Amino acid sequence: MTRKRVVVTGEVQGVFFRDTCRRTALEYRVAGWVRNLPDGSVEAVFEGEPHHVAILVEWARKGPPAATVRDLSVMNEEAEGLEGFEVRPTP
Structure with a gap:
């Protein structure tokens, strides 16, 4: 089990x-959450099998078709045993 926190900057809000x-x-059975941040970036936590988490991190480097990702920071964290995946409100 591994956990990564990512912060994605660019045109990443309002593009699904x-x-x-x-x-x-x-789809990849990765647990965690995602949310918009007030500065226009998106933050997400991915937790699960290392290979599947790596797939999600790579996906975040591009995002959905309408997104323009400028930068992605990735931080390793201690896994918490999260279940499911949720969209959280902006803090």
């Missing part, structure tokens, strides 16, 4: 980034 992220995570 969060919902597409949620659907992709469910």
